[in-house]
Amino acid sequence: MHPRIRWGIVATGNIATVFARDLALLADHEVVAVGSRSLERAKTFAEKYDVRRAYGSYTEVADDPDVDVVYVATPHSDHLATARYAIQAGKAVLCEKALTVNAAEARELIALAREKQVFLMEAMWMRCNPLHLRLRELVAAGAIGEPRSVQASLGFLATYDPNDRLFAPELAGGALLDVGVYPVSLAHHLLGAPRSVRATGTLAPTGVDATVGMLLDYDGDAVANLTGSLTGSLPNTASVAGTDGWIDLPRSFHDTHQFTLHRPDGEDPETYAVELLGVGYTYEAMEVARCLRDGLLESPLVSWADSLAVMEVLDAARGQLGVRYPGDDAT
Numbered sequence: 029m030h031p032r033i034r035w036g037i038v039a040t041g042n043i044a045t046v047f048a049r050d051l052a053l054l055a056d057h058e059v060v061a062v063g064s065r066s067l068e069r070a071k072t073f074a075e076k077y078d079v080r081r082a083y084g085s086y087t088e089v090a091d092d093p094d095v096d097v098v099y100v101a102t103p104h105s106d107h108l109a110t111a112r113y114a115i116q117a118g119k120a121v122l123c124e125k126a127l128t129v130n131a132a133e134a135r136e137l138i139a140l141a142r143e144k145q146v147f148l149m150e151a152m153w154m155r156c157n158p159l160h161l162r163l164r165e166l167v168a169a170g171a172i173g174e175p176r177s178v179q180a181s182l183g184f185l186a187t188y189d190p191n192d193r194l195f196a197p198e199l200a201g202g203a204l205l206d207v208g209v210y211p212v213s214l215a216h217h218l219l220g221a222p223r224s225v226r227a228t229g230t231l232a233p234t235g236v237d238a239t240v241g242m243l244l245d246y247d248g249d250a251v252a253n254l255t256g257s258l259t260g261s262l263p264n265t266a267s268v269a270g271t272d273g274w275i276d277l278p279r280s281f282h283d284t285h286q287f288t289l290h291r292p293d294g295e296d297p298e299t300y301a302v303e304l305l306g307v308g309y310t311y312e313a314m315e316v317a318r319c320l321r322d323g324l325l326e327s328p329l330v331s332w333a334d335s336l337a338v339m340e341v342l343d344a345a346r347g348q349l350g351v352r353y354p355g356d357d358a359t
């Protein structure tokens with residue numbers, strides 16, 4: 029394997045930019061190619077982030093023999109097609125969250141990665157954050173006793189534009205896939221797959237979900253209360269509580285660099301903190317590198333089963349809200 033991990037970035041939007049900046053902080057990573065629907069945009073991105081090759085399509089990135097990993101940073105509606113092409117070209121894939129539009133698409137992608145023996149990971153960077161790893165260890169080790177509840181919200185006031193990827197049904201917009209995926213993934217990280225999902229919410233004029241509230245229940249007497257919104261500034265905090273204490277994650281819980289463990293007996297709270305490298309996308313990139321060097325097809329931090337279980341919760345919630353995407357009809 030090449031001593032440096034050579035990335036090909038697909039799309040030139042918001043997250044592609046932030047990810048490229050974080051990759052620049054890692055000595056053993058480099059971006060060798062970028063692809064856009066517009067060659068001009070790819071060239072501009074390449075100049076700005078010191079990328080060797082710019083392509084006016086996404087497929088050329090996957091076909092570039094110097095690319096080890098394709099990073100898919102397109103709207104949700106495109107994830108399946110671009111990731112599928114890259115896997116078929118034999119390229120490892122880091123695909124933005126939510127992995128796909130629905131669980132059926134996720135199953136298809138995972139089956140293809142298994143068949144082609146190619147690495148695939150959802151870019152659920154929160155799970156690679158060292159503090160979230162510590163959180164999971166503490167909860168699993170009984171630091172708060174038996175877990176009983178997870179509460180989490182993530183939301184912001186997005187400017188309404190029916191053509192924007194956040195609101196357009198044909199781009200699989202909506203609060204669940206964009207922000208709701210984080211609270212759902214956090215609850216899955218700490219409690220596993222739920223027994224049942226109940227969702228309620230409001231819809232945007234385009235018919236996608238605007239604000240969603242979810243109640244999940246789990247074997248072992250645990251519940252989760254989760255919210256995602258594109259139409260309100262939520263606290264963006266989280267907490268996990270158990271029989272013997274609780275842990276508070278401050279705003280914004282998904283990229284936090286600290287949390288506090290409280291005990292009901294009045295003991296002094298304990299704060300756990302780390303200094304994050306860059307914005308925090310560095311950790312998912314390092315995890316991809318570790319997996320590739322170890323010859324893994326999936327990351328134990330964001331396993332295929334985990335991504336699929338999260339998609340199943342999102343499907344259930346979305347179904348209860350009556351939100352359907354064009355991609356749902358194809359599967």
Ligand SMILES: NC(=O)c1ccc[n+]([C@@H]2O[C@H](COP(=O)([O-])OP(=O)(O)OC[C@H]3O[C@@H](n4cnc5c(N)ncnc54)[C@H](OP(=O)(O)O)[C@@H]3O)[C@@H](O)[C@H]2O)c1
Pocket residue numbers: 039040041042043044063064065066069070101102103104106124125126151153193199205206
């Ligand atoms: N991990 C995170 O923290 C994080 C944060 C934000 C978003 N995301 C995820 O990253 C993905 C992209 O989000 P983003 O915020 O980067 O979106 P964005 O700023 O709108 O960029 C998306 C890019 O996708 C490409 N694209 C392809 N087909 C498109 C279409 N029909 N309409 C618009 N753009 C299209 C465009 O690049 P070209 O024109 O160059 O082809 C565009 O710049 C989503 O899956 C989202 O959930 C993750």
